[in-house]
Amino acid sequence: MGKTILVVEPNEKTAAKIGKTLHDLGYACLLSPSGKDALVHARKGSCDAALVDIDLAGSPDGKKIGLTLRTQYAIPTVFLAQSTGLFSEPVLLAPVEKVHLQSVIEGAIHTYGGEGKTDENRQWLFNTLTAMDYAVITTDTTGIVTSLNTMASHLTGWPSRRAVGSHVSDVLHLAGNPDIQPLLHQALSQNSSTRYTSFELQRKEGTSLYLEITAAPLHHNILGITGAVVAFRDVTEEHHTTEALRESEARYTSLFERSLVGVMVHDFEGRLLDANQTILTLLGYAWDEIPSLTLSTLLDQEYLLKAHKIIKEIKETGYQTSPTEFQMKKKNGEQIWVEAEAFLLYRHEAPHAIQSIIRDITERKRSEAQLKSLFEATKRINSTMDMEKRFEYISESIKDLVGADHFIIFFVSQDRSLIYPAFSSPDLKENVEVMALLYNQQVLNQCIDTREGILFHSMDGLPFEGEGALSEILLPLIIEDQCVGAAYLARHESEYTQHDLDILKPLSEVVSAAIWNSRLYEEVQNLNRDxxxxxxxxxxxxxxxxxxxxxxxxxTSWERGLITIVDSISRLGFDRCGIFMVDPIKRMLKFYYGTGTDASPRDMSLSLMNTEYFGVQCVQEKRTIYVEDAFEEQGKQITSEAASFVWVPIIVRDEAFAAIAADNPRTRRTVSKEDVKDLELFAGMCAAFVDRTRLMAEPVAEDSFSTDLRYNLESGEGYAVLGKKPDKAFEIFVDLVTHEIPGFVMSRTHPDRIRKKYNLVKTPLVWLTRSHVEQGVDPNDLSKLIFIIRNFTRKSQQSVVLLDGLEYLMTQNGFEAALKFLRDLKDTIVLNNSRLIVPLHVDTLSPRELGLLERELILIGG
Structure with a gap:
């Protein structure tokens, strides 16, 4: 017999008639009454062509069974129909005539021969989808996966054999409420592609990625839409970068707007670009007036020239070397003193503008001037024994300190029955020369009886009151706990304040001593000395x-820098001071360095969960803990008890980096508020120092080879690669970083030599050296190395760290310190899912040292 023809026809008579005609034409015939039965024959591969009733009922129906035989089983197929309809496929009309049957069958078989090229195209398309960077999944109209390429399998964690036949929402399992099925429904219902960004994918092994997804319908020329194609790519890094940028901008905006100090931004010509509310309020301007403001608006010529010199310095160096004091003009013309420090702002990696931090120091300057005047007044008053001269010096000194249009000194008589003027300013001399006031009859009584200074405004009752006086002060003169008189001063144009009265109080003691009793001269001297x-x-x-x-x-060394901080603090007069470092991995507060009485041992540490300790409260709450009297406070000290102490946090980039502790257990001296301010200055300097000198290494893989890893090191483990040279260790390291695993290198060898020798272009490297160079770290600065590695490893889901120079760290720090560093490093590796590779020359180690290292590291032969 010739070719075998499969006839799919439910009508037995029609099927028998077609079968007889086929036999007469020399064909073998297989009869199938249903689609399911036809598929059984197709799977056996026993037919060369098929005749299918296009009106076949059931599931699958005639159209679907014909397409299935043709597309999935490569069987040339001819449809049996009552009319031609609108078919593009081969059709044989009923009744079947013998003369047409053979030509239609042979024509279908011949036509299928030309479809080999189509199969090649399908294979080419499959290979293209497999090799492309985009992940691709195809589904039928119900969402059942029909195929996925290699990238889709990699991103979802679903192998092809398990994904095909599963629902697409199981394979593309999106976190939260979103479901992929509505996206497919939209693409199918609208007959157009749809695109979505930043969906979080929950992978099969439990990890997650952020995806950009595009869905589009699949068309068939007969059946129309037969399914959908879903293309997606990994945008995790872009998502995290965008989120980090958004958080950074929010932190900067919050700091800018809420800062208690003034902040303004201006261009290199001095035109204001922005300013926060603090500086606007200080100068009396509104926010919408910023575009009209320039440095020439705010500064007189003297300070404008000074500002331009500083701008030139900042453009050359990037920052201002030290704060500068200026006088600025307010909108109402008033002059105020400010302290300013500025630095460059960059945009697109190019200098863009200058940002200035501005503090109002008007009161400080005034106090300094008054303190200086007070000091000078004391010297002048005691520079002569001439009483008239002393009165003149007193009058001049008071005018210098607080200003006075009228001035009188009153004494109380020995019997305390009268109050009389002893000295007055020239404008009042004629009015007071013959004046004698009865005691207990004037407003002076209140000042003399209470021995307190009095501040009053436009008060009646003083017959000597200067015409038009706006504000007045009475200041008692006290000798040996007895008030012997009072000083009166008045001012026309502006009112006195309590601050003015406070400034005059020390002067009243000097005046009293100079005027009445030489016995107080020594007290004045003591006041001067104090x-x-x-x-x-x-x-x-x-x-x-x-x-x-x-x-x-x-x-640049944290070791020496922190020691400098502690030693400088000790020179302020504290019995004991030290720095405690925060270990965010172990959640511990560890003693780092200290000096003085009963300084803490180097291995002292405390869990950050122990919030009853003041030191833990300090770093947890990121605020200064100042205890003036320890007996009145609830809490514990880490060190031996002291009556008064202070803890000041060191905040770097809004994170508690360390804390400064200081007290006086030996002298029992109370820690003053001035001490606290100085320690906060040191904490700020330390934070700026750490922020300036820390090295930031971003995780990035060298390459993404598709070949298998030669060395598959387990995450969270440390490996010691034995050998005289580190070549084997670098070979393992390079294998990992070229297979999409970010790496980091610490080495005694110069970074340029390492990059050249091992072709490491993207991998960050740190040089262990005492030289002050970029990307160099002092071998004694172990805490800085831990910080760098901790920051690097926590930025990536997996990574590898190569420590080439453990023997060097041992020689510079001692074996025990190097071993402790290695253990801390190993903890970081474990907690951040990284790997550690350490080249090790065993001949440089004692048996004991080698044994201790074997407990920490897995040995790999060289």
Missing amino acids: LEKRIADRAHRTETILNAKQALQRE
């Missing part, structure tokens, strides 16, 4: 702070 001591102490503190700041500007 004042000089405070000034000297402040000068010493200022010098200590400035020296520390300058030392930190030259320093």
